[in-house]
Amino acid sequence: MISNGQIQVVALxxxxxxxxxxxxxVFSQKDFPNLAKIILGFGIIVSVYPQIDNYHVITSLIxxxxxxxxxxxxxxxxxxxxxxxxxxxSIAGQMIDFQVGFSMAQAxxxxxxxxxxxxxxxxxxxxxxxxxxxxxxxxxxxxxIKSFKIIPLTGGMADGATIQGVVRLxxxxxxxxxxxxxxxxITMLIVNLLLGIISRSVPQLNVLMLSLSLQAGLxxxxxxxxxxxxxxxxxxxxxxxxxxxEEFVRALK
Numbered sequence: 701m702i703s704n705g706q707i708q709v710v711a712l713x714x715x716x717x718x719x720x721x722x723x724x725x726v727f728s729q730k731d732f733p734n735l736a737k738i739i740l741g742f743g744i745i746v747s748v749y750p751q752i753d754n755y756h757v758i759t760s761l762i763x764x765x766x767x768x769x770x771x772x773x774x775x776x777x778x779x780x781x782x783x784x785x786x787x788x789x790s791i792a793g794q795m796i797d798f799q800v801g802f803s804m805a806q807a808x809x810x811x812x813x814x815x816x817x818x819x820x821x822x823x824x825x826x827x828x829x830x831x832x833x834x835x836x837x838x839x840x841x842x843x844x845i846k847s848f849k850i851i852p853l854t855g856g857m858a859d860g861a862t863i864q865g866v867v868r869l870x871x872x873x874x875x876x877x878x879x880x881x882x883x884x885x886i887t888m889l890i891v892n893l894l895l896g897i898i899s900r901s902v903p904q905l906n907v908l909m910l911s912l913s914l915q916a917g918l919x920x921x922x923x924x925x926x927x928x929x930x931x932x933x934x935x936x937x938x939x940x941x942x943x944x945x946e947e948f949v950r951a952l953k
Contacts, residue, residue, distance in 0.1 A: 725779075751848060778948065840945070887922055
């Protein structure tokens with residue numbers, strides 16, 4: 701016979717886990733099959749359920765609804781903080797596109813339902829490939845399972861230190877994006893400076909038409925040359941998606 705306590709536990713587990721999947725990196729993509737999301741969510745619930753003990757049945761409907769909202773917010777926050785690293789990678793690609801001149805070639809990406817840049821998509825999918833190669837998706841799921849030991853279903857509270865930590869994560873995200881985009885952006889600035897000098901020295905030369913093809917060709921060449929360094933940088937950056945989420949969970953303890 702299924703008791704009210706068991707139903708409440710499964711409902712609260714479902715709220716946190718499915719809201720996490722709805723905001724987490726890779727799993728939240730539109731192209732990720734909905735059936736796979738459901739199977740993943742219920743698989744995590746089966747893994748977590750035996751760990752839940754000392755749960756007291758909530759008799760008040762209002763109190764239960766408040767805990768449901770709390771679990772949804774915790775899951776969304778965990779997934780979004782894990783997504784911040786991928787946002788930094790996409791921002792880096794957009795900065796490069798703006799400097800190279802590809803910002804005019806942005807197209808609608810149905811995966812994210814936003815206007816995406818060319819280098820932004822390249823950096824993002826390279827990061828996704830490395831994410832799976834480094835088994836970070838497994839660590840992300842393990843982090844969600846461990847979160848139930850740190851934050852019980854009826855516990856967890858955000859204080860001033862937690863909010864400050866989230867603000868620092870946002871700052872770190874923009875710093876990360878600048879560091880990823882800096883080599884190409886600086887190179888393109890130097891190229892633009894040289895083209896400006898050429899245009900002043902040889903007024904007859906159509907520098908505008910020359911710069912479009914020159915910047916595109918140089919950017920591709922620099923990316924190919926720096927591809928091993930880009931991969932090494934992404935390998936150092938991507939684990940932060942897991943560590944940032946774990947730090948946030950500990951802060952809510």
